[in-house]
Amino acid sequence: MSEPLRDLLNAPGVAAVFDAIVKDGDEAWLVGGCVRNALLGEAPSDIDVATQAEPETVMARAEEAGLKAVPTGVEHGTVTLVVDHTPIEVTTLRRDVETDGRRAVVAFSRDVVEDAARRDFTMNALYVNQQAALHDPVGGLADLEARRVRFIGDAATRIREDYLRTLRYFRFYGWYGHGAPDRDAIKAIVANKAGLASLSAERVWAELKKILLAPHVTRSLLWMRQTGVYQAALPESGDMDGFARFMRLEEATGVYPDPLLRLMALLPAQASERVKALATRLKLSGAERxxxxxxxxxxAALDSLVLSEPKPLRTALYQHGERAIRDVLILQAARALDADPEQNLPEGEADRVTRMWNLADTWTKPSLPVSGKDLMARGIPSGPQLGTALKVMEGAWVASDFSMTRDELLAVLKT
Incomplete structure (x- = not known):
């Protein structure tokens, strides 16, 4: 157990941060996701440090040690220290004074137990000091080893402190949970799901994307539907059968998990109005929309058979673009599968979809070998007649699977 924790302490910048702030009786600990991931044998995410030193003290000590200190959230106790371009968040131990379901008023503390009590899940309240000693004030290690996602203390109280924790629960369940979810957590989620309406669209969408990336996303979504959270968070979605088919194909083809593509698989086919409503409600970025x-x-424009062979696929790529075709290719192929999860994919289907996907992924849009200048040089005047002639050229070129040369296309003009 200590070896991965020692490795974590050797992560870039960690020793320098500890050396800077652990002094004059103030202790510090690595905490949260980096500790959790290290114990699971996974790469640590962002490095977070908890300390008894207050923010002003942290900043003064960091600057004395030659480290860059950025006051990213001083009112909540957080200072970001930058060591060799590596940011490490350092937060003073805290306790909640007041919460409203979205934000908390905090007071600084020197007690790790108080700090742990305000966190969300037991597996996120594991603390490691500079000597690689693990401090576990709320039983998080046993829960982590059992892959059990459990709220700290009373689940309903934790949720009412920040209603986003309902969605965070299903995110952590999809990433780290095994077996059935914690019964107390599910009861508390059902009793408090109305609080989701108070959250900003940006926070909800950010959390949904993380849920959609989870290795066990289907299990999380099924429990979200069971509790009514799914319907509240994604009212535009369709049935789960289509998503289950999509996930079977995604796994068989090895398509890299993509939260936006998985979201599409949750939506009814060709439901453009629902897509517009979802994009507006969740305030999707312009690129996502x-x-x-x-x-x-x-x-809506393409029959699934169009994407089944290389030549028509290349035509579709030219007309609709690589990104849209890649998305539609796997969505349509998944839609055609048997809804029974026990049924194997048709023989060769995964290989076919993979070949088509790879073709789309590596395709580069070619340029029409003739131009308006070429046609004008042959006596076609600028204007509608020129545009029509170019369209005829382009149609012949596309029909040839982009193989016709400039001279061959100009010969079409003569005929």
Whole structure:
């Protein structure tokens, strides 16, 4: 157990931060996701440090040690120290004074137990000091080893402190949970799901994307539906059968998990109005909105047979673009599968989809070998006649699977 923790302490910048702030009776600990991941044998995410030193003291000691200190959240006790371009968040131990379901008023503390009591899940309240000693004030290690996602203390109280914790629960369950979810957590989630309405769209969408990336996303979504959270968070979605088919194909083809593509698999086919409503409600970025819209429009325009062979696939790529075709390719293929999860995929289907996906992924849009200048040089005047002639050229070129040369295309003009 101590070896991964020692490795964590050797992560870039960690020793320098401890050396700077552990003095004059103030202790410090690595805490949260980095400790959790290290114990699971996974790469640590962001490095977080908890300390008894207050923010002003942390900043003064960091500057004395030659470290850059950024006051990223001093009112909540957080200072970001930058060591060789590596940011490490250092937060003073805290206790909650007041919460409203979205934000908390905190007071600084010197007690790790008080700090742990305000965190969300037991597996996120594991503390490691500079000597690699693990401090576990709320039984998080046993829960982590059992892959049990459990709220600290009373689950309903934790949720009412920040209603986003309902979605965070299903995110952690999808990433780290095994077996059935914690019964107390599910009861508290059902009793408090109305609080989701108080959250900002940005926070909800950010959490949904993390849920959609989880290795066990289907299990999380099923429990979200069971509790009513799924319907509250994604009212535009369709049935789960389509998503289960998509996940079977994603696994068989090795397509890299993509939260936006998985979201598309949750939406009914060609439901453009629902997509617009979802994009507006969750305040999706312009790029996210454009990708969803393009996929829906392309899906409506193309029959699945169009994407089954290389030549028509290349035509579709030229007309609709690589990103939309890749999305629609796997969505349509998944839709055609048997809904029974016990049924194997048709023989060769995963290989076929993989080949088509790879073709789309590596495809580069070619340029029409003739231009308006070429046609004008042959006596076609600028204007509608020129545009029509270019379209004829382009149609012949696309029909040839982009193989016709400039001279061959100009010969079409003569005929």
């Amino acid at each position: 454009d990708r969803l819209t393009a996929a829906m429009e392309t899906d």
